[in-house]
Amino acid sequence: MTDKTNGSKSPRMEERLYQNRYQVDEGRPHVKINHQAGGDSEELKALTKICPAGCYSINEDGQVEVAADGCMECGTCRIVCQATGELEWSYPRGGYGILFKFG
Amino acid sequence: MPAEHFDAIVVGAGPSGNAAAYTMGKAGLNVLQIDRGEYPGSKNVQGAILYADALERIIPDFRETAPLERHVVEQRFWMLSEKSHTGTHHRSDTFNEEKPNRYTILRAQFDKWFSKQVREAGVTLITETTVTELVKNEAGKVIGVLTDREGGPVYADVVVLAEGVNGLVGQRSGLRSEIKPQHVALAVKETHFLPEETVRERFNLADEDEGVVIEVLGSVSSGMVGTGFLYTNKESISIGVGCLVADFAREKIPPYELLDRFKNHPSVKPLLKGAEMKEYVAHLIPEGGYDAIPQLTGDGWLIVGDAGQFVNAVHREGSNLAMTSGRLAGESLIALKAQGLPATNDNLKLYRDALEDSVVIKDLKKYRKIPGLLEKNRQLFTTYPALLNRSMNAFLRVDGRDKRSKETEILKGLKKARGNWLNVAFDMLKVARAWR
Numbered sequence: 131m132t133d134k135t136n137g138s139k140s141p142r143m144e145e146r147l148y149q150n151r152y153q154v155d156e157g158r159p160h161v162k163i164n165h166q167a168g169g170d171s172e173e174l175k176a177l178t179k180i181c182p183a184g185c186y187s188i189n190e191d192g193q194v195e196v197a198a199d200g201c202m203e204c205g206t207c208r209i210v211c212q213a214t215g216e217l218e219w220s221y222p223r224g225g226y227g228i229l230f231k232f233g
Numbered sequence: 234m235p236a237e238h239f240d241a242i243v244v245g246a247g248p249s250g251n252a253a254a255y256t257m258g259k260a261g262l263n264v265l266q267i268d269r270g271e272y273p274g275s276k277n278v279q280g281a282i283l284y285a286d287a288l289e290r291i292i293p294d295f296r297e298t299a300p301l302e303r304h305v306v307e308q309r310f311w312m313l314s315e316k317s318h319t320g321t322h323h324r325s326d327t328f329n330e331e332k333p334n335r336y337t338i339l340r341a342q343f344d345k346w347f348s349k350q351v352r353e354a355g356v357t358l359i360t361e362t363t364v365t366e367l368v369k370n371e372a373g374k375v376i377g378v379l380t381d382r383e384g385g386p387v388y389a390d391v392v393v394l395a396e397g398v399n400g401l402v403g404q405r406s407g408l409r410s411e412i413k414p415q416h417v418a419l420a421v422k423e424t425h426f427l428p429e430e431t432v433r434e435r436f437n438l439a440d441e442d443e444g445v446v447i448e449v450l451g452s453v454s455s456g457m458v459g460t461g462f463l464y465t466n467k468e469s470i471s472i473g474v475g476c477l478v479a480d481f482a483r484e485k486i487p488p489y490e491l492l493d494r495f496k497n498h499p500s501v502k503p504l505l506k507g508a509e510m511k512e513y514v515a516h517l518i519p520e521g522g523y524d525a526i527p528q529l530t531g532d533g534w535l536i537v538g539d540a541g542q543f544v545n546a547v548h549r550e551g552s553n554l555a556m557t558s559g560r561l562a563g564e565s566l567i568a569l570k571a572q573g574l575p576a577t578n579d580n581l582k583l584y585r586d587a588l589e590d591s592v593v594i595k596d597l598k599k600y601r602k603i604p605g606l607l608e609k610n611r612q613l614f615t616t617y618p619a620l621l622n623r624s625m626n627a628f629l630r631v632d633g634r635d636k637r638s639k640e641t642e643i644l645k646g647l648k649k650a651r652g653n654w655l656n657v658a659f660d661m662l663k664v665a666r667a668w669r
């Protein structure tokens with residue numbers, strides 16, 4: 131197999147995460163958004179760009195949503211949004227989540 | 234959860250937790266270690282260069298059994314611009330010594346190995362278990378931990394927080410505040426596989442044990458405070474880039490795009506040609522330096538490793554400081570136990586003093602001004618690397634123009650880029666001062 135990532139085009143996130151191992155804790159997401167009355171903050175919106183696993187996106191209603199199945203548990207989103215109070219973030223239950231083979 | 238009372242509970246089985254647990258286990262203390270991963274290492278990321286010295290002081294004969302990739306015989310520093318790199322190489326046959334000084338490793342495998350040594354030293358390890366909170370008595374002293382497993386709390390004389398950069402247990406137990414975005418870098422990294430001989434040939438190495446590491450500054454971070462790296466393993470190449478979280482949040486540049494740009498840089502692309510990418514990872518690195526260190530001890534608890542911000546970002550040293558702080562914590566707790574003294578904040582001065590006296594705090598103090606300097610002087614990541622490459626290019630290109638005009642042009646370019654000569658002089662002075 132040749133490397134999918136060395137082409138000139140940026141590979142899609144699914145392809146990039148495809149090689150990673152996860153033990154998903156079905157029905158128990160470890161990251162949740164509490165939308166605030168005044169609309170999503172700039173910090174929350176920034177996550178659609180800077181989450182390394184592409185977990186954040188903007189839905190049809192223009193709101194930020196999170197699907198944390200590909201999350202690598204880095205903690206970036208929690209730190210960026212600490213002041214806005216929009217994120218509830220905890221580690222997945224023991225044994226669940228990302229499982230690095232090489233790290 | 235075990236009902237017995239332990240001498241110590243270690244939260245985390247990375248290098249810092251393993252060093253602490255191993256040290257105490259060897260000395261006969263009754264130690265419980267808890268990690269949230271399926272196996273130790275399954276949540277952990279490093280570049281990764283392992284510095285032998287710190288580990289040697291814990292496990293002198295580690296080379297006989299540890300999963301080491303290659304020992305480093307050559308270090309390259311690259312100043313990157315869009316199409317070029319200018320750099321230095323240091324290669325030396327003296328690195329081919331009987332007990333090499335630095336190795337590349339793969340953390341998931343290395344941590345597994347280290348953990349095996351820890352268990353053989355008599356430590357009880359529980360994996361797949363997340364510590365959620367510390368348990369305190371009425372006086373506020375930490376006396377144990379709560380986990381997400383069935384069963385109540387587990388108790389111990391002292392809790393060693395080796396939980397890594399995020400420090401959530403400490404935070405959620407009110408021992409420390411949340412990390413600031415300007416005090417941590419987000420790094421993304423991929424592992425690309427190639428046949429061993431290909432790695433050897435591409436990097437001009439004599440055999441499967443010799444390795445090259447490359448540290449990269451300049452366009453790799455797209456104007457943010459950050460660096461890139463490329464390390465050779467036996468049958469793979471680790472390539473990554475990391476920048477301050479505060480910068481990512483401001484610039485809104487996707488980290489994986491930064492990594493892709495780096496991989497496609499004309500100086501890098503041929504090195505990865507034909508390789509198979511087998512893992513993409515992300516992790517934070519503490520980069521706030523001395524001034525970002527939280528309170529390190531309290532009644533019944535102490536902090537080691539990344540949780541204490543013990544990373545020297547300039548030299549990319551973290552795992553060694555993690556192991557050293559873990560060992561010193563272990564030794565301090567052994568000494569207290571031998572004297573029958575409780576692990577109060579006062580008595581844990583022993584650990585704080587040992588740290589102060591070690592490479593950990595000494596180096597962090599030396600570079601205390603660097604994080605602030607880098608944050609406020611982005612020209613060090615943009616203007617200078619670009620200028621250096623432009624100048625080298627102009628200097629080397631033979632195009633019929635005389636050398637003196639070329640030199641004048643290069644100097645003019647430098648002056649123009651920073652406004653005037655005074656700014657250039659100030660930049661040099663600032664770096665020299667922070668380095669001192």
Ligand SMILES: Cc1cc2nc3c(=O)[nH]c(=O)nc-3n(C[C@H](O)[C@H](O)[C@H](O)COP(=O)(O)OP(=O)(O)OC[C@H]3O[C@@H](n4cnc5c(N)ncnc54)[C@H](O)[C@@H]3O)c2cc1C
Nearest residue numbers: 245247248249268269280282364397420538539551552555
């Ligand atoms: C991309 C990158 C490159 C790096 N390169 C280098 C390098 O080349 N050389 C170098 O020396 N250093 C390097 N570092 C730094 C180095 O990886 C760290 O300094 C080192 O891993 C710190 O060790 P630690 O034991 O303190 O933390 P970690 O290795 O992060 O270990 C923490 C452990 O605690 C566990 N844990 C966390 N929370 C809980 C909880 N609540 N309950 C139970 N368990 C928990 C985790 O599962 C983990 O096993 C690099 C870091 C990164 C991210």
Ligand code: SF4
Nearest residue numbers: 181201202204205207
């Ligand atoms: S922890 Fe990291 S990978 Fe997971 S959702 Fe947050 S930013 Fe993305």
